[in-house]
Amino acid sequence: xxxxxxxxxxxxxxxxxxxxxxxxxxxxxxxxxxTHVISTYPQDHAIGVSASDEYWVLFSSEMDQQKxxxxxxxxSSSGRIDGSFRWDGNRLIFKPRSPLNGTGEYTMTVGxxxxxxxxxxxxxxxxxxxxTTNDLTHPALVSSTPTNGATGVNPIAPITLQFSKPISFxxxxxxxSISPSFVYTSSQSPDLTQVILTPAAxxxxxxxxxxxxxxxxxxxxxxxxAGQTVFFVVGTSFIPxxxxxxxxxxxxxxxxxxxxxxxxxxxxxxxxxxxxxxxxVENALTFSPFVASNKVWNLGSTQLTLQFTPxxxxxxxxxxxxxxxxxxxxxxxxxxxGSFPFYTDGPLSQRPRILDIRQMRSSAPSAACTDNAVTxxxxxxxxxxxxxxxxxxxxxxxxxxxxxxxVLQTRITFNNNxxxxxxxxxxxxxxxxxxxxxxxTIHDIQLAGNVMTLLLKGSFPAHTPSQxxxxxxxxASGSGGALDxxxxxxxxxxxxxxxY
Numbered sequence: 178x179x180x181x182x183x184x185x186x187x188x189x190x191x192x193x194x195x196x197x198x199x200x201x202x203x204x205x206x207x208x209x210x211x212t213h214v215i216s217t218y219p220q221d222h223a224i225g226v227s228a229s230d231e232y233w234v235l236f237s238s239e240m241d242q243q244k245x246x247x248x249x250x251x252x253s254s255s256g257r258i259d260g261s262f263r264w265d266g267n268r269l270i271f272k273p274r275s276p277l278n279g280t281g282e283y284t285m286t287v288g289x290x291x292x293x294x295x296x297x298x299x300x301x302x303x304x305x306x307x308x309t310t311n312d313l314t315h316p317a318l319v320s321s322t323p324t325n326g327a328t329g330v331n332p333i334a335p336i337t338l339q340f341s342k343p344i345s346f347x348x349x350x351x352x353x354s355i356s357p358s359f360v361y362t363s364s365q366s367p368d369l370t371q372v373i374l375t376p377a378a379x380x381x382x383x384x385x386x387x388x389x390x391x392x393x394x395x396x397x398x399x400x401x402x403a404g405q406t407v408f409f410v411v412g413t414s415f416i417p418x419x420x421x422x423x424x425x426x427x428x429x430x431x432x433x434x435x436x437x438x439x440x441x442x443x444x445x446x447x448x449x450x451x452x453x454x455x456x457x458v459e460n461a462l463t464f465s466p467f468v469a470s471n472k473v474w475n476l477g478s479t480q481l482t483l484q485f486t487p488x489x490x491x492x493x494x495x496x497x498x499x500x501x502x503x504x505x506x507x508x509x510x511x512x513x514x515g516s517f518p519f520y521t522d523g524p525l526s527q528r529p530r531i532l533d534i535r536q537m538r539s540s541a542p543s544a545a546c547t548d549n550a551v552t553x554x555x556x557x558x559x560x561x562x563x564x565x566x567x568x569x570x571x572x573x574x575x576x577x578x579x580x581x582x583x584v585l586q587t588r589i590t591f592n593n594n595x596x597x598x599x600x601x602x603x604x605x606x607x608x609x610x611x612x613x614x615x616x617x618t619i620h621d622i623q624l625a626g627n628v629m630t631l632l633l634k635g636s637f638p639a640h641t642p643s644q645x646x647x648x649x650x651x652x653a654s655g656s657g658g659a660l661d662x663x664x665x666x667x668x669x670x671x672x673x674x675x676x677y
Contacts, residue, residue, distance in 0.1 A: 211300075212238035212293045217285070219307040226283075228309045229276040234287050236267045241292040245269055248288030248299075254281045254398075281398035283307050312397035316342040318389055323409040330411045332379040336361075336387060338407070342395040343369035352393025352401070356386050369396065381454070382412030383508010414507040418451040420499060423517050430497070430517040440523035441489035442664070444482050445497060451505040452478040461503035461511075465496045478506065491526040491665040495519055528668050529593040529661040531652070534560045537586040537630075539570045546571035546583035556588065563647070566677040568637040584620050584632040589652075593661035597624040603653040606633060609674065610647040613640035617648060637677050645676050 215235045219226045232251065242264055249269065251258040260273040277283065287303040322337040323330045338353070349363050349372055360377040374387075387407040394400050423430040426443035430436045449458075455474055458481060464470065471484040489495060499515040535556040541547070557567060566585060574582040601622050608615065617635035624630070631650075640646060652659050654667035 212236055212240070212291075212297060213299070214287060214303045217287075217303070217305050219285075219305065221305045221307070223307040224313060225311040226307045226309050228278065229273075231270050231272045232285060233265075233268050233270040234285075234303075236269070236291075236293075238293045238297075239267055240269070241294050241296070242269075245287075245291040248291045249286070250288075251283060251285045253277070253283050258283075277309055281308070281394070281400070283309070310397045312395075313399060314342065314397075315399050315402040316340050316344060316393070316395040317402065318405050318407075321387070321407045323407070325407045325409070327409040328415075329413045330380075330409045332382070332411045333376060335376070336374040336407075338372045338374075338387070338389065340370050340372070340395075342397075342399075344372055345394045345396050345398070348392060348394045352390050354388050354390070356388070357383070380411045381508060382414070382506065383504065384408065384410045410508075412507045414505075415509060416451070417509045417512045418449050418453060418503075418505040419511065419513065420515050421448045421450050423447050423497065423515070425519065426523075428519075428523070430519050432513075432515050432517060434518070435494075436517070436519040438523050439519045439521050439526070441491050441493075441521040441526040443523075444484045447481045447483075447497075447499070449479050449481075449505070451507075451509075453481075454478075454504045454506055454508075455481075457502060457504040458499075461500040463498045463500075465498070468495070488664065489521050489526075491528045492522050492668070493520070495521065525663045526665060527593060528665050529591050529595060529659060530667065531589055531671050532592055533588075533590040534673065535588050536560060536567060536570060537572070537588055538567075539572050542567075542569040543571065544569045546573055546581050560587070560673060560675065562674045564675055566633075566637075566675055568677050574632075584634045587631040587633065589629040589631060591627045591629065591661070593663070593665070594626045595624060595629060596660045596662060597622065599658065599660040600624060600629055600652070603658045604631065605649075605651050605653075606631075607649055607651075608646065609649050610645070612644040613638040613646055615646050615677070648675050649673070650675060 213236070215237050217234050218230075218232055234249065236245075242262075246262045246269065249262075249271065251260075251271065251273070258273050258277065260271050263270050263272070271285075283306070285305040285307070287299065287305075289299050289301050291299040317340065318338060319341050320339045323334070336355075344365065346363075346365055346369070353363075353372065353374070355361070355374070359380060361374045362377065364373045364375070365371060366373070385408070387409075389401060389405045389407075391401045391404055420432070423432075424446050425439045428436060428439050428443075430439075430445075455478055459472055462481075464483070468485050468489060471486060473482040473484060474480065475482075483497075496516060496518040498517070499511065501511045501514050504510045535558070537556055557570070568585065570585060571583040572586055574584060604619065604622060606617060606619050608617070615635065615637050617633055617637070620632040620634035622629060622631055650673045652667070652671040654670050656666060658666050658670070660666055
């Protein structure tokens, strides 16, 4: 009974296996046949491969030739290798257009999209790495002159880098760099194991770093295994410079703190603790917002004076900044950066502004202006927007003469003494609404210190309450506007609207 049961199980399992096999043949392309790479030339990690050989891949099945060719590539460190294909049965053969000329690693990849003629994919990439050289040892930096960390280095001495293997000169340019940069020529020893960098001129005192990168290769195409640096110092002074003071006139600016009371006309003077490399200082200096300046150094290069052309704006915020890229003549850099904000609101940098504006009264008010003159401090109340001018306060400019020369006088008081010519060019009195066709013009502008007298001359026809004329008195600001005797301009245009 036991024997019969075992026989039954064997027949059932064998039958299931056959059904599964037949089902695979029925459902899969090519009757269920899968494909794989049987062998390649070269084999993975082969060394000493001939650069002029043909390279091939042998498949287990007949392949779709075009799709398989499209999926095969050979790459070097410099890019894809061009060539042609041919087939020998199931073997795909690649012939490079020219012999491989690189000395590093090559990669031959058979892509997963390779297909049999029945459309079954290879399923995964097959990657073959090979080398046309027998030498796979990476070069290394053995020693250097000057040595790493050397000080007091001769400024005209060449830099010599000794490697463990001959170095490809073609990779020196991209594989070695020096900071800060300088002009030098590159050469090699007869056995190619030394790279010699000879400065074209004496090096400036300071610190230098030679960086050797992994792009540097030996003559077999092997790259430096890890990047390395050589640090050395030309000269013997290693004390970093410092900013001793920053002043504007008698005012000392504070690093990181807002300083007020600075006059805009003054230069800014920076004093250093050591003679400075002028170019590095000027490149490290910023002034915000930007203002053009003349940069004047003292003979010892320890003091820099910024002369602003034109001067700074009054009552404005500025910031002088100095980055740590500023270096002394020994190549030592500032260890602390500087930021010196200041406000130009000193005694000579107060912008002019109008304190008061009033109409002057006549000693004998009359619309006929009969030889009137002003006596004493006769002023009306202050004028505000849409105040009416009192048109009977006419004053005769040539009192006692037969003809009358009548004007309305308005006194404008500033906080600073003003420049008359700037007031003449910046002051206007224009009609905005003028239904009565009044004709009013500026006859003259007089100035005594900070008091401006505006003389208005014209006709003032009667008008109804519903047709009130409006005039605008404007004193312009800015570079072409009203200026005080210190050259400061008003912050904003002054405008006053008047009627009569």
